[in-house]
Amino acid sequence: MKYTAPTLTQKVAFVVINYYTYITTMQILQIGKAMWSYDYEIAALTLVDEAGALFSLTPPPHHREGEILLTNASLVIDGYNYLNIPLNSLEQVYLGFDEIYKRSLVKNNGMFWQPLRLRYKVGNDTHIVYIIVDHTFWGTKNQQWFNTLKQMLADKEEL
Numbered sequence: 001m002k003y004t005a006p007t008l009t010q011k012v013a014f015v016v017i018n019y020y021t022y023i024t025t026m027q028i029l030q031i032g033k034a035m036w037s038y039d040y041e042i043a044a045l046t047l048v049d050e051a052g053a054l055f056s057l058t059p060p061p062h063h064r065e066g067e068i069l070l071t072n073a074s075l076v077i078d079g080y081n082y083l084n085i086p087l088n089s090l091e092q093v094y095l096g097f098d099e100i101y102k103r104s105l106v107k108n109n110g111m112f113w114q115p116l117r118l119r120y121k122v123g124n125d126t127h128i129v130y131i132i133v134d135h136t137f138w139g140t141k142n143q144q145w146f147n148t149l150k151q152m153l154a155d156k157e158e159l
Helices: 008-025 039-043 047-052 142-158
Strands: 028-038 064-071 074-079 082-086 090-095 116-122 125-133
Touching: 028 039, 028 074, 028 142, 039 125, 064 142, 082 116, 090 142, 116 142, 125 142
Parallel strands: none
Antiparallel strands: 028 064, 028 125, 064 074, 074 082, 090 116, 116 125
8 A cells, every 4th residue: 555645735634623622622711813022023113113003004013913812721822923821931911001012102192902911931031922902993802811811810829
């Protein structure tokens, strides 16, 4: 019997099935669409980038997009780039503007929403990401995600 290598379609189907099986075995607490960037990417924005973000139909500054999932163990963003932040590696959850993601970067000076900033550890390195969840013309769901994460972290500290 001659061996035939699996086609690309078969490989993709296998990955999708395994990914779906993995995700469905976790308890999904929240799900949404995310735009996100690392702190150093936002800090590197030029004046032209900052001015462009203020135009009417442009989304807020970000470098990646994907689907965001919150489980009882981690926060996962899956899209063109993949990010998995175990909740036990989170050092800080912050909702608001700061010296890197400034109010001046967004339309209406941030009156309708604020970025969600997560600081977490990977080994000895500290990473910071800014996340915007379910952005619409009227705002985001960042407050809801912030409240949930804050409550989950408080519950874990009590244990």
